[in-house]
Amino acid sequence: MINYTSLYFVGAGGIGMSALVRYFLAKGYPVAGYDKTPSELTEKLLAEGAEIVYDESVSLIPSYCRDARSTLVVRTPAVPDTHAGLSYFRENGFTIVKRAELLGLITRSSQGLCFAGTHGKTTTSSMAAHIFHQSGIGCNAFLGGILKNYDSNLILDNKSPYSIIEADEYDRSFHHLSPYMAVITATDPDHLDIYGTREAYLESFSRFTSLIRPGGCLVMHKGIAATPRTQEGVKVYEYAGNEESDFYARNIRIGNGEIVFDFVTPREVIPDISLGVPVQINIENGVAAMAIAWLNGIPAEAIRQAMASFKGAKRRFDYWLKTDKCVLIDDYAHHPDEIRASIQSVRALYPDKKISAIFQPHLYSRTRDFAGDFAKALSLLDELILTEIYPAREQPIPGVTSQIILDQVTCKEKELCEKKMLLEKIKERNFEVLITLGAGDIDRLLPDIKAILETK
16 A cells, blocks of 8 residues: 555654554554654553654654655644654655545545544444444444544454545545545534635535545435535435434434434334443434445344444543442533533433533634634533643634633633642532543543542
8 A cells, every 4th residue: 555664653642643553553564653742542552563752853763764765754733844853854855644645545445434524523433433343344444532342543354345534624634535435424613723714614525525436425414514516426315313314313212321213224224223322412423323334235233233332432422430429421522512412411311410511622723713602512511610721733822711711601600720720629529420521631630530539
């Protein structure tokens, strides 16, 4: 697939990059890379054979990655162009590709099943990967979350023709892909620092659908704003939660901690689908994943068994503590619509409990663009603790702080708290249901938060 004998990853510890690190390690390539800070994921990559450093000094690039003819450099947009290693590779004539370009090569050499959307794509693609793997048809899956069933964001099967890929719209990354089939879960505007306008954001999804190969198909959520633009010979289907569509759920039964429904396809009904992760948003996520499985000929019983055994991805409605006294849930939700769906799911599960959340906003630009929408979603809580903004790849924007969200939140109990003071704040409180929300590094405090709550 590539005419190189080694790879160097700049930003190796990112959730998407690390799946590719694992893939090429499994293929026998020498792999090295850089990341800003150590993490549980980078430690696992080291144990699996990658050589990773946390200092951008050029002297730390290993000798086997210093020949431009034999080493491919893969970078993430999260690392700035001023990075010393990137500068070295540029100045010495190395081929440097984005993660999405490498994923594009993989889709062109396989039957690529690509899952796009503002939110829901990690869970939906993970469900599909689990169905394909458990059915025996198999797949190579590159995912945006660590699947609990496999403790990995990569599933490997060298014999399967299918690759399942989470198609990221940030930086127009998904335009490098060549899907055989594609799913679009949602097109609520995001990443306006890249796109500028809602119209440009929606157009990027139309461009994505035009890349689906003839003979393939598009499965898109009913009612989303994007207008598909497909090549001749591409079939278009719609799916929904409990609204009649090409693929949908009916006879939904929720109770006793379970969600069961019948899965309706264009030609048959598969009864009694039980969700392994029983939260309401997973009804429509599950419908989309099962639609792709069904369109590729996976039998009904295999679909049913896999859906029941799916344990979910870490940081996606992830239970850390579940006792009679207290529940602790972690969720990667970082867009207003994701936060709203997460809180509503918790409220449905625990209608008589006080629902509290710690939210760490992600990116100054997203906070600026959606402060009012964040406030509306967070106002569904009984109690909110808001931390400072996690900057990720961005520099501060004057006047943009968490305060502009807090000022518009209407729930009675709300406050700002620096992340470094969170654990002391939690010690002072009693919680019934506590959710940690955000795409930053809030999850690194979860072991300590759990330990505090267990002592209460």
